[in-house]
Amino acid sequence: MLDIKVIRQNADWAKEKLATRGIKPEEIDKVIEIDQKRREALNKSETLKAKRNQVSKDIAQAKRNKEDASEAIKAMREVGGQIKQLDQEVEDLTEKQRYILLRLPNFPADSDPIGPDESYNQEVRKWEEPTKFDFKPKAHWDLGTDLDILDWDRAAKVSGARFVYYKGAGALLERAVFNFFLDENTKEGYTEIIPPYLVNDASMQGTGQFPKFHEDVYTIVDNDDPDKPRDLTLIPTAEVPLVNYFRDEIISGDKLPINVTALSPAFRSEAGSAGRDTRGLIRMHEFRKVEMVKVCKPEDSWNQLEELTHNAEHLLQKLGLPYHVVALSTGDASFTSAKTYDLEVWMPAQDKYREISSCSNCTDFQARRAQIRYRDEDGNLHLAHTLNGSGLAVGRAVAAIMENYQNEDGSITVPEVLVPYMNGMKKIVKQDSLI
């Protein structure tokens, strides 16, 4: 959520910044106008309340002296009514203002490429050249089926489209990958967390998924009354429980920056992406992801974003997967982010880079919604800055490993760093069928 004071005091700047993210300047004018009215009503109400408090004291005194106070009580009855009316007005205006503010995205950083969509993203750097093959590389979904380590048909039977069974060496590979990620992140100074996978609405709002992105997630309903959603949603990313861990907390300044990492499933309805990435591990309703979250001081967050990005890159480098880093344009960056670097890994069968990590500095946008604050050496309170990044998406990493490490005979060489995590297995070959 943006700071209404910042908008109020720098209206033109705010309009200009948000225009690059597709927000019309009239929206800003509207919220400023509402704010103006709100403060006027608030002032009137507070003046009357001050009066009421004073008179109430007098009434109490009069009663103690056994004097008659019916005159004052009568007058206050009227004032009470006015206050009620004004407070209602303030509440309505606050609600209107909040409605707009909760739906405005974060201010983009000055360094963001300006443009309405992903075609304006800029490559920042590239690591290694795309993998070369002297045969035609297979797509990971075919490799998975042929090796009998991924079972799409039975997942479709049991759950539906965009679900998968990992089997045998496939399951082992998935587990190896996320354990490797968690171990590496821990070595880099992140504290491992196992968070809840169901969160309440306040948490979804704290990190910015709600109120705008309801349709992207799965919310639990009461079986007795399916129209009534419970206050629980399956997390679309561990970012939600990790950032909300700090919600409504005051952190001691000397603890910052705080780094946490968690493996979790991520549940996404993928509404609006029908027809895209219909095959393979790229776009699932349920996938595992290791997430990294940082909470830091405002002056430190841009350095922390670079560090976070490097932490994620380090994982790809150790796995030997070619990738490049892309700075997202103002129109493509996520709602909460001021600046985002996407890491895109090379996918040979598609002959292109695909997103495997998104590292964002959310500045104080989430912290304001979630009231994440810290106390500095002087005892003053400030909003913290929050950052999050995948480190990494597990399913997509498995897909990238399968495609980049495939051999002509259809087997998959296990990346060296994963061999210990695979109980010494160096190559994945065709598995026996279960049935």
Place this chain on the structure above:
RNA sequence: GGAGAGUUGGCAGAGUGGUAAUGCACCGGACUCGAAAUCCGGCGAACCAAGUUGUACUUGGCGCGCAGGUUCAAAUCCUGUACUCUCCUCCA
């Protein structure tokens, strides 16, 4: 799922309709060569608004888990709700 108890400042803890005791902690001062003890004074965090102005202060609002209601006035009465604890039930 059922029953009961609880939620008040950094901590402890009183307060059954008149505007949040008290203690500890903390901050300032006195005493002292200095410290401790003692004494005096201050002190709920956060938030919002207005003003002086400039970033600190003044005034006001708000503030007793949260949200409503009753009342001239609510920590206190009423309703709803969240969470914590105990017991029962169920359960990996």
